[in-house]
Amino acid sequence: MKLPVKDYTLDSFLETIAENMDEIFGQDEQRKWLKTYLMYTDDEWLDLFQQYKPMKLGELFHIVMPFEEDGGSADYYVYEIAKGMLMFFTTSKRTEYTETLKEFVRHTQGITQMWLPPESFEKVINYLLSTYSANIYSFITKRHWSSKYPAKLRSDFTRMIHYSGDDASYTLKELQELYGVLPSLVDLKIGSDKIRVTNDGLFMIRTINRKMLRLVVEVIDRILAEQVRLRGVSRQVEYTSKPLTVGNIQLNVSSIMSGRISLNTKLSAHLMEKLFKGFEDEEVGRTAEGTEVSEFSFIDTSIREGSLSFSATVIDEDKGTIFGLSGNENEMILVPKHRITFESFIRFFRLVNETLDDSSNLLLFSEQVAR
Amino acid sequence: MNKLQDEEGEFLKKLGLADLQREYKQEKDGIISKIEREYETNSQLYENKSIGIKEDKFHKEVLNAAIFPFVQRGLLPQTLDYVYVRSSPLSERKLKNVDFLIVSPSKKIAIFGEAKQSVNDPSRIIDEMKQRIAVINTNLDYVEKYITPISKIEYVLVVRSFDANNMSKAIARSSANIILWHVGLQEQKLSIFVPSTSAERRASLMHYDDKLNRALSEVSTSTELRTFFPESHPVTKMELLTGIDKGRDDHFTLNEVKSFVKQELDNLSEQEIDIHTKEIIEQAIKINFVRQTEDGNYKIQSRFKKPSSRYEELKEKWIKYSLEIEKQEKVSSEIKLLKDKLMEKKRTIYKTLEDFPKED
Numbered sequence: 001m002k003l004p005v006k007d008y009t010l011d012s013f014l015e016t017i018a019e020n021m022d023e024i025f026g027q028d029e030q031r032k033w034l035k036t037y038l039m040y041t042d043d044e045w046l047d048l049f050q051q052y053k054p055m056k057l058g059e060l061f062h063i064v065m066p067f068e069e070d071g072g073s074a075d076y077y078v079y080e081i082a083k084g085m086l087m088f089f090t091t092s093k094r095t096e097y098t099e100t101l102k103e104f105v106r107h108t109q110g111i112t113q114m115w116l117p118p119e120s121f122e123k124v125i126n127y128l129l130s131t132y133s134a135n136i137y138s139f140i141t142k143r144h145w146s147s148k149y150p151a152k153l154r155s156d157f158t159r160m161i162h163y164s165g166d167d168a169s170y171t172l173k174e175l176q177e178l179y180g181v182l183p184s185l186v187d188l189k190i191g192s193d194k195i196r197v198t199n200d201g202l203f204m205i206r207t208i209n210r211k212m213l214r215l216v217v218e219v220i221d222r223i224l225a226e227q228v229r230l231r232g233v234s235r236q237v238e239y240t241s242k243p244l245t246v247g248n249i250q251l252n253v254s255s256i257m258s259g260r261i262s263l264n265t266k267l268s269a270h271l272m273e274k275l276f277k278g279f280e281d282e283e284v285g286r287t288a289e290g291t292e293v294s295e296f297s298f299i300d301t302s303i304r305e306g307s308l309s310f311s312a313t314v315i316d317e318d319k320g321t322i323f324g325l326s327g328n329e330n331e332m333i334l335v336p337k338h339r340i341t342f343e344s345f346i347r348f349f350r351l352v353n354e355t356l357d358d359s360s361n362l363l364l365f366s367e368q369v370a371r
Numbered sequence: 372m373n374k375l376q377d378e379e380g381e382f383l384k385k386l387g388l389a390d391l392q393r394e395y396k397q398e399k400d401g402i403i404s405k406i407e408r409e410y411e412t413n414s415q416l417y418e419n420k421s422i423g424i425k426e427d428k429f430h431k432e433v434l435n436a437a438i439f440p441f442v443q444r445g446l447l448p449q450t451l452d453y454v455y456v457r458s459s460p461l462s463e464r465k466l467k468n469v470d471f472l473i474v475s476p477s478k479k480i481a482i483f484g485e486a487k488q489s490v491n492d493p494s495r496i497i498d499e500m501k502q503r504i505a506v507i508n509t510n511l512d513y514v515e516k517y518i519t520p521i522s523k524i525e526y527v528l529v530v531r532s533f534d535a536n537n538m539s540k541a542i543a544r545s546s547a548n549i550i551l552w553h554v555g556l557q558e559q560k561l562s563i564f565v566p567s568t569s570a571e572r573r574a575s576l577m578h579y580d581d582k583l584n585r586a587l588s589e590v591s592t593s594t595e596l597r598t599f600f601p602e603s604h605p606v607t608k609m610e611l612l613t614g615i616d617k618g619r620d621d622h623f624t625l626n627e628v629k630s631f632v633k634q635e636l637d638n639l640s641e642q643e644i645d646i647h648t649k650e651i652i653e654q655a656i657k658i659n660f661v662r663q664t665e666d667g668n669y670k671i672q673s674r675f676k677k678p679s680s681r682y683e684e685l686k687e688k689w690i691k692y693s694l695e696i697e698k699q700e701k702v703s704s705e706i707k708l709l710k711d712k713l714m715e716k717k718r719t720i721y722k723t724l725e726d727f728p729k730e731d
């Protein structure tokens with residue numbers, strides 16, 4: 001995907017894509033999809049990509065990431081839709097994306113793939129169904145055995161259902177009710193146009209036209225507020241140390257802002273043990289694309305049964321972040337310690353949401369205090 | 372080994388008599404195999420070491436819960452003006468003392484606190500606290516490193532909520548002016564204990580600053596804050612190494628360890644930070660959890676990549692190492708006793724031999 005080098009606004013960028021469809025996506029049956037990956041980043045996100053020498057094209061940036069020694073590369077056009085919320089447009093294949101942007105994001109502090117909590121993801125799907133009279137023709141739904149989402153049948157089983165069929169819009173609701181599964185990937189048809197959305201913040205469109213391009217931006221706009229909030233909260237979880245001078249005495253005064261995950265369903269000692277042991281290598285938190293999103297290690301753990309309380313040191317194995325975790329049956333406190341980067345807290349919140357409580361909420365410690 | 376062999380040879384020479392030498396060798400072999408067997412078969416020895424690590428964790432939880440409200444923003448009223456200074460005050464004077472120091476820079480109040488994860492014998496705890504208070508009082512120049520002039524020094528004991536009643540009664544009965552805080556782990560709350568004594572006695576068991584008394588009523592807290600303190604268990608002090616190379620190169624530097632230590636041990640001097648940093652690395656090398664690389668950096672020595680698996684390995688390596696040291700010390704001390712016994716025997720024999728000709 002190469003676009004003429006000039007200054008773009010988001011509108012003119014989308015216009016250019018629509019006007020040069022055949023050139024960009026090919027004309028044959030196997031034409032490429034346009035993919036939009038959503039990412040949360042630090043405010044100074046351009047610094048993260050310095051090694052790739054981003055080229056400014058008006059409101060967008062062009063970043064070329066090499067994936068092979070023989071010169072292969074993937075092109076990304078980046079638009080900052082809100083502070084630290086990026087849209088990466090690309091036609092790269094999944095493997096190319098995995099080798100480039102995904103790998104980069106996995107090990108770089110200050111950036112992570114966006115995650116749409118169940119409520120936001122549902123909002124996206126419902127918006128497409130109601131506003132665009134979309135029809136779901138395929139989806140993937142999942143349930144972890146420890147999930148508290150109501151299920152009529154065998155609620156303590158881990159399951160994943162991949163369904164294709166013209167009645168998928170109905171089936172999704174039925175399976176959700178019966179098996180307590182939540183969608184992670186949904187394919188929809190809008191007339192003859194096709195769109196795929198995942199809870200990892202991936203939007204793929206097969207049919208490239210003005211309507212579909214606009215739609216992607218419009219849908220993202222619907223969920224932006226919650227995403228901005230999530231990023232904002234996690235960025236405020238921090239550790240600072242400031243010098244304090246009183247007379248001749250100089251002290252370093254530490255202060256922290258902890259995070260808090262409030263739970264709607266009560267935790268048990270058994271569940272905490274499972275969490276601390278990484279659910280014994282079960283396939284937890286796999287994304288629609290089958291990759292791991294939550295690689296956390298829990299060390300120096302303690303769990304008191306009965307009136308539950310627990311604590312642990314948590315290490316984000318991908319990012320290197322170290323934080324403390326304590327809590328009781330109603331909440332978890334995330335205490336920032338070393339190598340803090342905001343996305344570790346989002347990733348951890350996702351792990352809790354997908355394995356323990358799908359209606360949990362990430363807040364600042366002080367938010368609860370103020371209640 | 373050579374030194375040991377030399378010592379052994381020298382001792383045998385000193386012992387002289389062939390019978391005694393034989394007896395020594397036999398008994399020594401017996402001692403070694405007895406102790407070897409004991410350490411191989413007695414799983415309780417391993418278990419006890421493991422319990423030691425757990426107990427340190429429980430102590431850390433109570434201690435963290437005591438200082439957390441003074442570090443977490445927005446928990447105590449900003450105008451209150453109390454800050455957490457450091458753990459293990461007086462440690463640089465090689466004096467075993469309390470667990471933490473909190474000061475009010477504007478009110479010139481110092482609060483020394485001790486955390487107890489369990490209370491078996493309240494009066495013993497009070498006696499210990501009294502001794503520590505006496506040490507603090509003979510080191511007022513130390514307190515002045517953190518506030519000057521000192522208007523007031525207060526002493527706090529922090530216990531779990533279910534121990535608070537017992538502890539409070541013992542304090543009230545004693546002559547000590549010790550303020551009691553208690554931590555509810557399930558509720559994740561820290562509170563001051565208000566004793567039901569005469570108003571006059573109560574005043575000496577509460578903070579002078581009434582605003583602080585009021586603020587310390589079921590204040591939210593967390594049992595997580597610092598990963599380790601200067602007097603923490605060696606395993607606790609090494610635990611951060613399990614993830615030091617995550618999201619980074621395989622190798623790590625002394626400075627990376629130092630930056631962890633610096634943040635964990637608030638307000639300790641640069642010199643002390645260096646001592647603790649070196650100690651952590653040296654200990655980890657000794658137990659074969661870390662090795663030094665050719666470029667002078669360090670690398671984790673583990674079968675595992677995952678920090679949680681490494682942590683289990685770290686505990687195992689430390690326990691095995693410390694049991695080995697303990698075993699060797701036990702062997703040495705029993706052999707020393709044996710040596711003393713045989714030398715004594717020799718003296719008796721010689722005395723007899725010397726006496727014999729005279730009698731003859």
